[in-house]
Amino acid sequence: MTNKMAKLDENDRSILNALQRDASISLDALASELSLSTNACWRRVKKLEASGVIERRVALVSPEAVGLNITVFVSVKTDDHSAQWLEKFAKATASIAEVTEFYRMAGDIDYLLKLLVSDVADYDRVYKKLIAAASLADVSASFAMERIKYETAVPIP
Template sequence: MTVRLDDLDRKILRAIQRDASQSLDDIAREVGSSKTPVWSRIRKLRGAGIVGRQTVILDAEALGFEACFFVLIRTSEHDADWQSRFLETLQARPEVQEAHRLAGDIDYILKVRVANARAYDAFYQSLIRQVRIHNVTALLSMEELKSTTDLPL
């Protein structure tokens, strides 16, 4: 289901995706409206599923998670039982920040945040004990050049 957005909706979405902690007064002032219509629009956008949960972005490196690995996974297993076990394994691992099923030569890609290479190895050893994987390639990110959760509205 597609929800029609007007210019005010887009302005509100840009404002809250940049900083969801700002007050309704601040958002209203920024988008050139008053508080009540802004609140109504945000409620409508939440109800439509466009606006989800609010969270805080933490600094991984400041918290000691200095290594970011992109893990490429190939598997020869594609049955429903294996996929279910794989998904449960990923859901249970807090190191996995993102997981995507891909089209092409690689079946899955994971974004894994850990303290260091030793912690990655522990993650890897645990993963292959829990699910059968044909091939794993880990790529260490040397530098994050861009990271955003903002959508181009």
């Protein structure tokens, strides 16, 4: 989807909220919940997918349940702000599974990465991959002590 905001009616918002709660809900159950015909509900879901409002449907996995006990936020500063540098660094980070989020920032840092790792030694292994990927002026890590709020649902206006 482009930066242009999709025009959503109340049924679209209800569909999005329901699917964000449970993407495995059957089409029949979703249609019933919204008092729509199954066919009308299906068409709306397909339209939301085609327009990019619904990017994909996934299962949310508990990091701790699979041994990824530490969340690390890595701040990166660079002296090279060229498109080529970013392309190289973005390609490298895309190949590192532990990097689950990657943002270009405004302010004191240039990039912010979120990593999920098993322990400090695992972070060090990923850190070595990051610093080998591209020239970095500064790398700083902050280890999350406790996850207070974690929400994947997007608030639907």
